[in-house]
Amino acid sequence: MSDQLRESISALMDGEADELELRRIMSTDNDESVRSTWARYHLVREVMQDNDTGAYRHLDISSQVSMAIGHNNGRLSEEKIDQLESVVAQKVSDDQQKTIVWWRPMAGFAVAASVAMAVIVGVQTLETNATSELASGFPVASKAPMTSRVYPVAGASMQASGGASNAVRYQSSELPGDIAASRAAADLEARHRLERYMLRHTERAVLNNGQGMISFARVASFDKK
Amino acid sequence: MMSALRHLPLSTIGLFVFACLIMPAGGLVYADDSPQIALSRMSHSFRELDYHGTFSFQRGSSTESFRIAHSVIDGEEFERLEYLDGEKREIVRRGHHLNCIHPGHKLLRFYQQQQAQLGSSANAGVGSFYEFAVNGTGRVAGREVVNLQIIPKDTHRFEHHLSLDKETGLLLRTELIGPGKTVLERFQFVEITIGEPLAGEQFVDAGASYQAYHTEPSVTANVAGNTVGDGWTVQWMPTGFTSTVANVKFVTGDIATFTDGLTVFSVFLESDVDLNLVQRGLEGRAQKGATTAYTRLLVLADRPHRITVVGEIPAQTAQQIAQSVRLVSSR
Numbered sequence: 001m002s003d004q005l006r007e008s009i010s011a012l013m014d015g016e017a018d019e020l021e022l023r024r025i026m027s028t029d030n031d032e033s034v035r036s037t038w039a040r041y042h043l044v045r046e047v048m049q050d051n052d053t054g055a056y057r058h059l060d061i062s063s064q065v066s067m068a069i070g071h072n073n074g075r076l077s078e079e080k081i082d083q084l085e086s087v088v089a090q091k092v093s094d095d096q097q098k099t100i101v102w103w104r105p106m107a108g109f110a111v112a113a114s115v116a117m118a119v120i121v122g123v124q125t126l127e128t129n130a131t132s133e134l135a136s137g138f139p140v141a142s143k144a145p146m147t148s149r150v151y152p153v154a155g156a157s158m159q160a161s162g163g164a165s166n167a168v169r170y171q172s173s174e175l176p177g178d179i180a181a182s183r184a185a186a187d188l189e190a191r192h193r194l195e196r197y198m199l200r201h202t203e204r205a206v207l208n209n210g211q212g213m214i215s216f217a218r219v220a221s222f223d224k225k
Numbered sequence: 226m227m228s229a230l231r232h233l234p235l236s237t238i239g240l241f242v243f244a245c246l247i248m249p250a251g252g253l254v255y256a257d258d259s260p261q262i263a264l265s266r267m268s269h270s271f272r273e274l275d276y277h278g279t280f281s282f283q284r285g286s287s288t289e290s291f292r293i294a295h296s297v298i299d300g301e302e303f304e305r306l307e308y309l310d311g312e313k314r315e316i317v318r319r320g321h322h323l324n325c326i327h328p329g330h331k332l333l334r335f336y337q338q339q340q341a342q343l344g345s346s347a348n349a350g351v352g353s354f355y356e357f358a359v360n361g362t363g364r365v366a367g368r369e370v371v372n373l374q375i376i377p378k379d380t381h382r383f384e385h386h387l388s389l390d391k392e393t394g395l396l397l398r399t400e401l402i403g404p405g406k407t408v409l410e411r412f413q414f415v416e417i418t419i420g421e422p423l424a425g426e427q428f429v430d431a432g433a434s435y436q437a438y439h440t441e442p443s444v445t446a447n448v449a450g451n452t453v454g455d456g457w458t459v460q461w462m463p464t465g466f467t468s469t470v471a472n473v474k475f476v477t478g479d480i481a482t483f484t485d486g487l488t489v490f491s492v493f494l495e496s497d498v499d500l501n502l503v504q505r506g507l508e509g510r511a512q513k514g515a516t517t518a519y520t521r522l523l524v525l526a527d528r529p530h531r532i533t534v535v536g537e538i539p540a541q542t543a544q545q546i547a548q549s550v551r552l553v554s555s556r
Contacts, residue, residue, distance in 0.1 A: 207439070208327050208484040209486075210330065210333045214282075220513075
């Protein structure tokens with residue numbers, strides 16, 4: 001594997017890969033080594049950060065997605081989508097018990113199964129408490145906790161599967177280059193929304209859980225007023 | 226009445242309530258040191274006693290410290306919680322009347338549990354959804370405690386380990402236990418002074434305060450009786466949870482909160498969802514200590530809605546609850 005490819009993988013991990021790098025990774029002949037490098041880099045990052053965020057590391061759904069795509073000339077049958085979703089959902093729920101990390105999006109899992117072309121991207125940069133810099137020599141540029149996440153690449157359609165009867169499709173017109181920016185904005189928005197919700201929930205919980213004011217300790221930050 | 230009562234030792238109040246309720250009920254008696262009585266005392270003591278002290282809150286690998294003060298002044302609660310680590314901030318709550326009893330408190334209190342035992346149609350109280358065990362005694366924050374183990378009968382709640390002050394019933398230490406006996410979070414008093422009231426001036430905003438919002442436990446007019454307009458309901462939730470707002474057929478705001486007396490979760494509904502943001506996530510989950518937040522999009526009435534469930538419940542339960550949200554139209 002070339003150094004260039006390794007750098008591209010590292011960039012992808014940090015959410016900084018551009019379209020060219022994305023293509024480089026996706027068009028590589030040696031699929032297996034890309035995958036193992038990907039997994040290894042994450043392992044390195046976790047060990048260095050000494051955190052417990054690797055619960056989804058082994059969850060590689062790429063082969064199932066590509067298999068499904070291959071069998072259907074790029075179009076997925078509804079049945080296949082359901083099947084994939086349930087496989088993924090099962091794996092995710094098996095793992096949920098172990099995790100203790102704040103804000104772990106799993107948007108991608110529902111999305112992945114229904115996109116015509118997908119790439120697995122493991123980036124999530126919320127809540128980074130890191131202060132020290134990493135030692136050089138490792139292909140790791142960010143200390144953010146990692147989570148597995150799947151993003152649609154180009155011309156992807158998404159399926160919102162909210163109960164069997166009311167599924168609907170949204171068309172994405174976004175170019176890959178825009179993804180990182182709008183994803184960061186959306187993640188920030190999501191985090192703020194959750195903090196607001198957390199506060200409102202806790203305001204009601206302290207009145208109804210028999211423990212009172214101490215429960216406010218669960219709310220890490222809030223707007224003064 | 227309340228201000229006179231509050232100077233009595235709590236056990237006296239407990240016995241008084243006990244006596245009042247036991248007579249007409251027909252002789253169903255818990256031993257005085259039973260977990261049910263202990264829980265009932267807990268639900269009174271944290272609201273009715275004067276206390277101040279510091280406690281630590283631990284979840285995952287992080288620990289934070291807090292200073293808490295609670296006084297009852299003229300029958301009203303005055304409370305302040307200071308965050309001792311990081312940015313200076315505090316939460317102040319004043320003037321919560323002791324007679325203002327929320328559904329969650331009722332579920333913990335003795336008479337409710339007793340009604341349940343008698344087969345009343347009222348919500349059965351925590352006794353129906355958890356197993357209780359007294360797990361010896363110990364010492365927390367220099368005081369003698371009774372340890373209670375509260376184990377849920379289903380998988381939709383967490384196990385609670387409580388240490389209650391022997392003398393007053395005040396909660397001094399609590400752990401929430403997840404699957405595999407993992408401690409999800411832990412509150413523990415480091416030191417506490419009980420029975421020394423602080424003056425009202427102690428509860429004035431210090432400039433970095435958040436004034437906690439208080440929801441009335443029962444809603445007057447215009448909600449339950451209002452037949453114009455739309456709302457939403459949560460069609461599935463674990464048994465034993467009741468709305469913290471009484472007498473409402475469906476939710477008209479963007480939040481609904483449910484409690485079983487020990488466990489609380491809230492459901493939020495947003496109807497105007499920005500489709501550009503929608504594309505970034507149809508489903509998401511967050512976990513911090515015992516608190517789960519689960520978000521997903523549902524198409525309701527042909528429009529995307531974002532449903533978020535926040536609570537101290539397992540992720541899968543939150544997911545099930547979120548998926549059961551439906552709009553209702555009364556027109």
